[in-house]
Amino acid sequence: MKKLSFLLIAFVLILSACGGGTSNNGGSGVNRAASTQNTSEASGGTENPPAEEPVELSFYFPVAVGGPITSFIDKLAADFHTENPSITIKPVYAGSYQDTMTKVVTAVQGGNSPDLAVLLSTELYSLLEINALEELTTRFEPVYFDGFYEAFMSNTKAGDQVWSVPFQRSTIVLYYNKDKFKAANLDPEQAPANWDELRDYAQKLTVKDGSGKVTQWGLEIPSTGYQYWMLQALALQTGTNIVSNDGKEVYLNKPEVKEALQFYVDLGRKDKVMPEGVLEWATVPSDFISGKTAMMFHTTGNLSKVKADASFDFGVAYLPANKTYGSPTGGGNLYVFKDIPEERKQAALKFIEFLTQPERVAQWSIDTGYVGTTPAAYETELLKKYVADFPQAAVARDQMEYASSELSTYQNGQITKLFNDNIQAALLGNMTVEEALDQSQQQADEILQKYRK
């Protein structure tokens, strides 16, 4: 009996030891990266010239659109390693944007900061609040930043300081079904240019069957998850942005925003050219592809998907103007972190420069459907040829002239959520436009108050 129990205890101990071992191995790549760093620092020293010192960078990135993004990133990392044998990029695929942000913040707060990450451009102020970022203003020549589209740069800045570099960026465009346009006696090469035309076209494109039931809608603007983004587009077209450039002020109840939300609400509830109520973000492209709606507002990120799946000829156009054209930008930027040794920062900057060379930006845009971040990318043979074959891809680029920064503030998650909730309440008719926007402004002011000192 005694023997047996000892045996059992020994067995249990071994088991738990194994368990412990596994969980250690399972620990994030950051640990391993950190230990590599330590050894390289120790062994580095005097005899080796600095260029020879091997540096390993952990690069967190999310996958937010379709396509084999991870293999593209792996290839970029490998190419970079060939060019710079002393630097190894270790891409860490971290899930969605939200998951990546969660991992990064946890890592930063745990003192295990990653070296480089792709995160939403709108997370800027959240990252600043935990003091996680390396400022990039003086790290590059000003002319380097001038190479990007201005609308993309505006989300990299807090005031005049630059904190990130545009990478996988998108914007909103109008998709329309040319076959449906022909069927409704509309010129398929002429998309609606302003709100009146948009409403008018949408009316002509709304088809009802004998019983009065709608079988085809004129227009769909999604209203889950990103309704703030859609409303922002409408507000920009009416002549105002809803956010200041320091992340401390929002202007959610300006008259222009009210006009914009009223238009958004009326399309469904009054003009009856858009389904009433809330339209699921992911369902809208399926509706467009299946012909249930003749036009939609959606991200350029879906261009490749629509191109692959639509069985009809479709057009892409600027979002119609009210007083002006306008669309907010979206998507992710490259961030470098503060709490890492200088040589790794240098390596990260080098990698960023590598990623933003025109040829690579062009290839990335073709592979993923994101908008090329620099005008220079559109001058490359690669992208010129692609745009010639697929002119829809050029629309987002041309619209960049009218684009503006996306809603991004301190406490961004909370502000976005309350704004989203109130917009939905207005779309559902539970609140008037005034109530929804005044309440949003008031709630946002309460949250942002403490940052305004």
Next chain:
Amino acid sequence: MTKQMLKDNLLAYALLFPSLAFLAIFTFYPIIKVLDWSFYESVMSVKRFVGVDLYQQVFQDEVFLKVLRNNLLLAAVTVPISILLAMYMAVWVNDKMRGTSLIRAAFFYPTLLPMIAIANIWLFIYTPDYGLLDKFLGCFGLEGQSWLGDPKWVLISMMVMLIWKEAGYFMIFYLAGLQALPKEVYEAAALDGAKPFQRFRKLTFPLVMPTTLFVLIIATTNSFKLVDHLYIMTKGGPNNASNLLLYHIYETAFSFWDMGNASVLTVILLVILLAFSIIYYGVLDKRIHY
């Protein structure tokens, strides 16, 4: 206490040690930590002791109250229906007849799917106009609703989906319970001329009560734990009409980075679940004959 008993106890603790250690690290420690954090206002880098202030605030928070109401409603509807359905299905497939195993597999199949896959499937089912449900209703000339876009319908739509997923899972427990029942009592009942429904009400139902208690606890806790589908289907909308407590906690913690409030909400969730367990085990348990 004899020496032998001491030895046995020692052995027992040695055997329990690994799971106790894991329980302590991944359950008890986080619970204590969450309790601790719930007394601090902690947003991003700021952390400040505020006592029970956050608790007072949370009960005035409209979103929280709505979310809590949604969740209690969801539990109140899905738990009894899915349990009754599970019992019904189990009694049905317990009989020996042709094709039983196929039917069992069919009932159990929703459980095998990951919640995310289910959410995607049902997203298509609920799609207005050309979704499966609306097409089906169209056959009878009925007009569908905006199932996920209308606050009146969204929670009901979720409930139907959860019942579909959960009932098959609970059926397995009942099936196991039914097969362990003694044959003699049924033979005696048959001799006395009991009708099938009488047999169910007087024999089967009371005899599977231990299973019911177990399933009741699993079902209730699950109705607070299953939130993955929200991420895919509605993100809690429209205007929080389908938002649930755990998803609200997730958003508060990892979208707002408001750890203080998230901790408060977590403590509330813990208290609710604990209360259910105590009621079930403390009250129902005494009325059940094992």
